[in-house]
């Protein structure tokens with residue numbers, strides 16, 4: 234397979250049109266068979282449910298080339314499960330898990346020339362998403378939906394080296410108790426845009442959101458979960474019903490326990506505990522882990538001992554182990570790596 238003539242290492246995180254995308258439509262209570270198409274344009278009615286009441290959810294995962302030359306995806310079954318949870322919460326029909334995984338496979342194979350080579354640090358990012366398509370003017374769920382998966386190659390996250398992030402404790406809330414923080418709905422991102430633009434304008438990389446009810450506990454950022462290492466060497470991550478259950482975070486907690494033999498637990502974490510932490514990282518599909526160097530809480534700076542120039546030692550071990558598992562350099566737990574080719 235001839236690869237695209239792309240400078241993989243200098244790619245950013247942006248949209249590049251690839252050859253094929255997958256489309257399936259839901260009508261009269263059932264999904265059609267689905268097709269791969271070259272048509273990158275979505276054509277829907279002006280009054281479509283997604284346009285009026287934001288009835289849409291999405292997923293994100295990566296396909297990449299392992300050390301031994303296979304094209305694989307990482308735990309797509311968990312993306313399928315999470316999209317089912319998102320769909321149910323938004324009163325959308327479920328796209329069946331086996332069909333989700335099959336569609337992922339089809340899109341990757343149809344865009345094989347866009348799967349970056351091993352060692353480039355780049356990956357083929359896959360974006361499954363679903364939205365209400367038929368006209369809806371009264372507030373109610375749509376009757377018709379479209380499920381799509383698009384693929385776009387993205388560059389290495391740590392281009393030009395690791396730079397620990399500076400976060401701001403946000404004055405905005407990301408998710409309400411009993412709200413929709415635990416699902417991957419476009420709605421959570423629409424309302425986060427003002428908060429992130431504000432943070433960027435003030436010179437911060439990201440927001441640290443607190444629990445909306447008491448504003449004393451740490452939740453997550455706009456698009457990544459937190460992982461902390463305490464000064465006595467424990468790995469901890471916030472427990473809350475309004476956090477999006479990151480697949481990367483769940484995988485890292487497993488790696489901490491089962492591969493590194495560390496004490497790893499999910500528990501409520503107070504903002505006041507930040508000064509007891511030795512290391513902090515943000516986890517998500519895009520970066521796996523990006524280190525945080527500093528959190529600013531209304532003028533008060535909390536600087537982690539790991540500093541502003543490199544990953545802390547434990548976060549680094551977690552990063553190296555999980556990326557080693559993903560790239561096939563370290564044996565993976567059963568079912569984590571789906572080989573496509």
Ligand SMILES: *Cc1c(COP(=O)(O)O)cnc(C)c1O
Pocket residue numbers: 293417453454455456457458477478479480481482516517518519
């Ligand atoms: C997608 C997402 C994450 C990261 O999840 P992964 O499955 O690890 O990619 C974290 N937080 C939010 C709000 C997200 O939308």
